[in-house]
Amino acid sequence: MFSQACKYAIRAVLYLAVHASKGKKLGVKEIAAALDVPKYFLAKILQQLSRNNLISSAKGPSGGFYLSEKNVEASLKDVVECMDGPDVFNACILGLPVCSSENPCPLHIQAFAYREGLHYQLKHQAIGDLAKRIEREEQKI
Amino acid sequence: MFSQACKYAIRAVLYLAVHASKGKKLGVKEIAAALDVPKYFLAKILQQLSRNNLISSAKGPSGGFYLSEKNVEASLKDVVECMDGPDVFNACILGLPVCSSENPCPLHIQAFAYREGLHYQLKHQAIGDLAKRIEREEQKI
DNA sequence: AGATAAAAGGACTTTTTTATCCTTTATACA
DNA sequence: TGTATAAAGGATAAAAAAGTCCTTTTATCT
Incomplete structure (x- = not known):
């Protein structure tokens, strides 16, 4: 369903939503260690998310990644489409070029x-709300 | 969701179910052309399906691929698991090693x-039944 | 201003998946 | 029995995805 990069992206975003904030930024190293994910690969993914304004970052000492108030309002659908392209949820499961309710595979x-x-x-659940549920139910990420 | 090989496999099996039979075998070339799929790659896929007794084949002149009466009773779940392994339908969507109803991601x-x-x-629909519906509704494969 | 810390970016390597080609084996049929 | 046909199998090539490393930029703090 999702590429490896996309899976890491989702987990990283949720981890940031739960554990980071503007006042408490997290570095790639910490996040990668917490999620048990390849560090340099994760760095690339965070870069891409940052470029697309899905997460926020700051350089230099005491820099790192976090979610702004705006970021928290986005949805995981945005994250997924950022990583795997806009067609993930529309593409035919058999890969047929035309496949729709009128012309179904x-x-x-x-x-x-x-x-x-x-x-x-x-699409309809904000990352922030999801994060609250994760904290409440103490789910692993 | 499914690998490219798996998608081709599903389509090929359905195509055989609709268009071939013990008395009317189809060669790789015909199938590949009909499905607009890379010929040699499809050959490998058909080999694998054949080795796992999900389709039948005959060598030599007037040989080719078809579905036996037994093959027709199998399900696409078998085809999918043959191509993409037994965990396709169980693996965590985020790739977490442990993820279940008790311990959900x-x-x-x-x-x-x-x-x-x-x-x-x-799992619960026989390939033969699916094929009948495809014929009835004149669906593209 | 200098040292340090961390992300950004570019280039590269490794692994996996997808795809192709060539040789061998089996079989039908003249 | 020889020839042609088609799948089976092995080896390889090409492309994509995953993962790594090095240099540059930006910011902080002394």
């Missing part, structure tokens, strides 16, 4: 409901 | 329905 019906469901959920 | 609830629903549908 043999698995369209089976795949549509579920994919669309995930899409909807990721 | 932050996206477990959202993803579970999606994956499990597709899994169920692919």
Whole structure:
């Protein structure tokens, strides 16, 4: 479903949402260690998220990554599309160039409901709200 | 979700279910042309499916691929697991090593329905039945 | 101003996936 | 029995994804 980079991105964003803030930035090293993820690869991913204004960063001593108030309002759908492109939730499950409700591939019906469901959920939940649930339920990231 | 090889495999199997039979075998070349898929790559995929008894084949003149009566009773879940391994429908969407209903990742609830629903549908529908529907509704493969 | 810390960016390597080609084996049929 | 046909199998090539390293830029603090 998601590329490795996208998985790391989602986890990093959620980790930042829970553990960082403008006053408490986190460096790549810390995040990579906490998530048990390759450090340099994660650095690239955070760069990309930062360039696309999905996370915030500061250089220099006491610098690092965090989520601004604006960032917290975005959704994981934005993160996913930033990493894996805009078609993740629309592409045909069999890779057919044309596949829609009018012109469905043999698995369209089976795949549509579920994919669309995930899409909807990721789209309509703010990262900040998700983070609150994660804290409340003490979920691992 | 599925690897390219897996997508080709699903399409090839359905194509055989609709267009081939023991009395009317199809060669790689024909199938590849019909599906607009790389020929040699498809050959490898058909080999693998054949080795795992998900499709049938015959060498020599008037040889080719087809589905036996047994093959037709299998499900696309078998095809998918043959190509992408047994964990496709169980693996955590974020790649976490432990992720279950008891110990859910932050996206477990959202993803579970999606994956499990597709899994169920692919598992409980025989390839032969799917093929009938494809013919009836004149769907593209 | 100088030293240090951390992200940004570019270049590169490794691994995996996708795709191609060539040789061998099996079989049908004249 | 020889020839042609088609899958099976092995080896390799090309492309994409994952992962690493090095240099530059920006900021902080003394």
